[in-house]
Amino acid sequence: MTEQIISVSNRAGIHARPAAILVQAIKDFKASIHFEKGNDRINAKSIMGILTLAAAYKTELKIIAEGEDEEQAVQTIVRLFDSKFEEE
Numbered sequence: 301m302t303e304q305i306i307s308v309s310n311r312a313g314i315h316a317r318p319a320a321i322l323v324q325a326i327k328d329f330k331a332s333i334h335f336e337k338g339n340d341r342i343n344a345k346s347i348m349g350i351l352t353l354a355a356a357y358k359t360e361l362k363i364i365a366e367g368e369d370e371e372q373a374v375q376t377i378v379r380l381f382d383s384k385f386e387e388e
């Protein structure tokens with residue numbers, strides 16, 4: 301299992317466009333991938349799940365990935381968050 305805490309750095313937070321970009325980027329990974337925010341845990345491959353987190357600017361999320369390509373999946377997600385989903 302690979303875990304990492306990330307912070308939402310784009311000012312608009314995680315809305316529909318970043319959620320769609322995330323799901324598109326990780327959909328083909330075999331690993332099970334989840335986000336945790338507080339007591340909420342969602343499937344990171346679900347746009348609706350991501351949107352229910354209401355992850356605003358500076359919200360901290362934990363990525364949890366488990367499976368054969370878990371490290372690559374987490375690295376992909378971290379790169380997207382670091383790039384602010386190319387919104388800024």
